[in-house]
Amino acid sequence: MARASVRYTLVKRRYFALAGTVAAAAALGFGELVGGLLPGGTSLVVSVGARVIDAAPPFVKDFAVAYLGTSDKPALIVGVIVFTLAFGALFGLIAARNRAAGVAGFVLLALVGFLAMVVSQPAWEALLVAGAALIAAVFTLVVLLRVTTASADEGRRRFLRQAGSLVALSGLAAVAGRSIVQAAATTGARNDVTLAPPVTQPTPLATSLDVAGISPQYVTNADFYRIDTSLAAPKVNVDNWKLSITGMVDTPLEFTFDELLAMPMIERDVTISCVSNEVGGDLIGNARWQGIVLGDLLNQAGVQNEATQVVGRSVDGFTVGFPTDRVFDGRTALLAVGMNGEPLPINHGFPARLIVAGLYGYVSATKWLSEIELTTWDAFDAYWVPRGWAKKAPVKTESRIDVPVKNRTITAGKVPIAGVAWAPTRGIQKVEVQIDDGPWQTAQLGDDDGTESWRQWMLEWNATVGTHRLRVRATDGTGTTQTEDQVPPRPDGASGWHTVTVDVT
Secondary structure (H helix, E strand, O other), X not given: OHHHHHHHHXXXXXHHHHHHHHHHHHHHHHHHHHHHHOOOXXXXXXXXXXHHHHHOOHHHHHHHHHHHHHHHHHHHHHHHHHHHHHHHHHHHHHHHHOHHHHHHHHHHHHHHHHHHHHOOOOHHHHHHHHHHHHHHHHHHHHHHHHHOOOOHHHHHHHHHHHHHHHHHHHHHHHHHHHHHHHHHHHOOOHHHOOOOOOOOOOOOOOOOOOOOOOOOOOOOOOOOOOOOOOOOXXXXXXXXXXXXXXXXXXXXXXXXXXXXXXXXXXXXXXXXXXXXXXXXXXXXXXXXXXXXXXXXXXXXXXXXXXXXXXXXXXXXXXXXXXXXXXXXXXXXXXXXXXEOOEEOOHHHOOOOEEEEOOEOHHHHOOOOEEEEEEEOOOOOOOOOHHHOXXXXXXXXXXXXXXXXXXXXXXXXXXXXXXEEEEOOOOOEEEEEEEEOOOOEEEOEEOOOOOOOOOEEEEEEEEEOOEEEEEEEEEEEOOOOEOOOOOEOOOOOOOEOOEEEEEEEO
């Protein structure tokens, strides 16, 4: 009898833990539903994740980008959900001994969610979402704990039936909430935008080399890398959105989206890169951007002589900062509203963003732009600078082997070695490939798409059986060859020759 009693107690504890887990799931699900119904499209999970990003030490962020790349955001969201469910299980076990203490645990979770949301959302929205999550959690916990008082067989069946129903309902609520937000974010204003033709005739699109597996000359919007601090792309209402130009200017200005669209625009092909891109990494892309010349826009406000830094602010609070003279030195510097022939995608900054050729994204490429401030170089440090990254960050001359793919087995015979090389604002003059310890061989270059774009390259190789090491290096338009010195991304970008090993059979 004693063993049966212990076994029954263990089963009951599992039920309490499961009840707490289901209650946490209900909190997340109904929090997402209420958040999706609100004008701001707020999210409990995303808000908590955003605070985790802000609070995480630099080495954690570096690790996430280096090993997860563009999957870092889904991984963080999953992590927030898993931890929330784990705390729910703990609070369910606590409720087995003290119901009030178990409920208090969920009150604490709701408070954490409220504090995370109120940083970037109106307090009333944060209160509604956190309150809905708390009510759903407490209701679910009470309902399921009542079932555990029934007899063993009857209670087990009723518990599992009700728990399953509540999990399904919570899941539907979460999906509905996210669907509402996504529908609002991807339809409506953006679909109504028509970009005016550029005022100057755009250059013909460059033709890609005919090599299977090589990066295209223009990366599609869907495939273009996305690295930023926003777990979910902000949903910007262009009817209320304005771009402000403030700070050390003669005349502070504000522009509506329609006013910006009516201004003369140009198109430029520009390669942009994340500073976290490892040697040979894929956090880089080339696109055709359409927008207003940033210098023309700033001249309307009248930039004061003492203004040595341009600060870009996003609607989500993210900031960048770069030298003012980079706007006026002849490089492409755009307030971009279009990407590859269409309005900016939501994930890439709609309604407007900054594109400055030759600078890593973390110091220049503000998405979902809301303000441009002119200030001095010493007066402000943008988001990533206090976190250990360099304040000045010109893109380094680099190159990458796309094919053959690293550690793949290929068949002996004629094989193309191909990839891309970049040195924005300097251009690519030459690309060389070394096979094993042989001489450096000059590769064929693809179309010259201007000094601000990457350039494709290809070398035909008569591959022989065995294991081979392939290396690539580029020489930019100034005659400078990229360095062999292996340097990690922190603090101002990686360097080194990309090397791959292949087996030939």
